[in-house]
Structure formats: C-alpha cells, structure tokens
Amino acid sequence: MHITQLNRECLLHLFSFLDKNSRKSLAKTCHKLLEVFQDPFLWPVLNFHSPVELKKDNFLLGPALRYLSICWHSSRVKVCNIEDWMKNTFQKDICRKHENAVNDFLIQVCNRCPNLLSLTLSGCGHVTDDYLLLLLKSCPNLKILKLENCVRITDRTLEAVTLYGGSLQTLHVDFCRNITQAGLETVQEKCPSVMLKAERSADMIPDNEPGEKLILLQQHM
Numbered sequence: 001m002h003i004t005q006l007n008r009e010c011l012l013h014l015f016s017f018l019d020k021n022s023r024k025s026l027a028k029t030c031h032k033l034l035e036v037f038q039d040p041f042l043w044p045v046l047n048f049h050s051p052v053e054l055k056k057d058n059f060l061l062g063p064a065l066r067y068l069s070i071c072w073h074s075s076r077v078k079v080c081n082i083e084d085w086m087k088n089t090f091q092k093d094i095c096r097k098h099e100n101a102v103n104d105f106l107i108q109v110c111n112r113c114p115n116l117l118s119l120t121l122s123g124c125g126h127v128t129d130d131y132l133l134l135l136l137k138s139c140p141n142l143k144i145l146k147l148e149n150c151v152r153i154t155d156r157t158l159e160a161v162t163l164y165g166g167s168l169q170t171l172h173v174d175f176c177r178n179i180t181q182a183g184l185e186t187v188q189e190k191c192p193s194v195m196l197k198a199e200r201s202a203d204m205i206p207d208n209e210p211g212e213k214l215i216l217l218q219q220h221m
Contacts, residue, residue, distance in 0.1 A: 004032050011036045024058035040064040047071070051101040065113040070102065072123035106131045110138035118144035125149070129156035136164040146172040155183030162190040174199040 006014070015023055015036055027037030036042065040062030048054055048070045102124050109116065116139040121127055127150050136142065145161070145168060147153055153176045161168060171187065171194050173179050179201040187196055 004030060008036065008039075012039060012042055015042055020056070020058040049073075054101050054105040061108055061112045063113065063115050065109075065116055067118045068109065068113070068116060069118075069120035070105075070122070070124055071120065102126055103128075103131055106135060110134050114139060114141075116142055118142070118146075120144075120146040120148075121150055122146075122148040123150075125151045128152045129154055129160065132157045133160040133164070136160050140164075141167050143167055144170045146170070146174075147176055148172065148174045150176050151178065154178040155180055155186075158183040158187050161187055161194070165191065165194070168194055170195045170197075172197045172199075173201050176201045 003011075003014075011033070015026070018026065023037055023042070027034045038060060040060060041064050043060045043062060044064050045067045046059055046061075046065060046069075050072055051070075054070070103126065106127065116135075119135065119139075119142065129152070132145075132147075132153065133156070136145075142165065145165070147157075150173075153173065155178075158173070158179065161171060165171075168191070171191075173184075174197065176198075179198060181202040184196065184198050184202055187194065
C-alpha cells in the first residue's frame, strides 16, 4: 500500500511522530500530504529553540495550538540581556533582529491561536509587557504561563495577570530581574488560586540608568 492510500486520520497520526522539518519535507511530495501538513489539528504543540526557527515555514499556527514554548539557550542570550545603554552598535543590530522575530511571532499567536493553554518563554530578552498583555487578552483560556530569564518583563505583566488571567493556574517568573516583591505580593493577594513561582526574580538588581545602577549596587553590597 502506498502512503497516500491511507485515510486522513491515519496520515495525521503518522505525521504526529515527525519533527517540523520532516513534516515539511513529506508535504512537498504530493498535494494530499500537503493538505495533511496544513491541517490545524496536526499542530497542538509547538517547541522552538531559537528565534531563527520562528521565521521558518515548517509549521502552522492555528486554533488547535494548545502548548507553545520558545526556549533559547545560547551565548547570544547574554548579549540580548545586556541593558540597552550598555550595548555597542554590533550588539544592538543582533538584538534588533531577534526582537522583531519573537515579537512578530507572538502577535501572530495572538491573532491565530485563541485556544492556547500553555506558554513557556525562556531566554526571550526582548519580549515586553505589552506583548504579554495582548496575549493574555487574546488567549482567555491560558492556564500556564512560564517566563524565565525574560529581562524586560516587569510588574506590568503581573498586573495584566490579575486583570486578564482569569483561567491562569500556574505562573512562573524565574530570573526576571525587573519583577519586584511588591508585584509578586499583588498577584498572591488578587489571585490566590494561582500557583506562583518566582525564583530569584525579586532579588535581582533591576535595570536602571548608569548613575542609578551604581547606587543600587552599593545598596546590595
């Protein structure tokens, strides 16, 4: 039996065992397999390991997406985590490309994936409160939000959780240096049912201008 003789359900099951690149390669072989690749029900889970992967055409965003993770573990993450006033021109150019890739992708998620249940962002140093606010509004069923080493996230995201995270059950904000203890306490007070975890976040030195940074460093010594 040729693979194209299988019914749609069997083909979807077969595709589910393949990674994104393999699915795309198989979809190029004939129109029937391309239709399977384009079926939203094939894509309930998406995992990415760098901003470059977000620009590829080997996946599909749609209403069937339930679980999404963007976990970037690279030496370039350290560059993106440097405060803007400390970056040289070369570093700013690198960061600008990554910033557009991640933020543009999150806008697409907001527009196409209203049924998202879980989002994990790790090492995404360019994601800001505005994009997470938009996501919380656009994905009302979100139950799990995990943020790690997302340096631009502030208490504004925590405030958005209290306003728009009605379905949220788990919130992690680990190693997010611009989160404060006051912001965490607000979440605990207004959303007592949310399982909150914030490893090191409120203990880190937040972003400040050069003069303010020196004062904070002295206070922590």
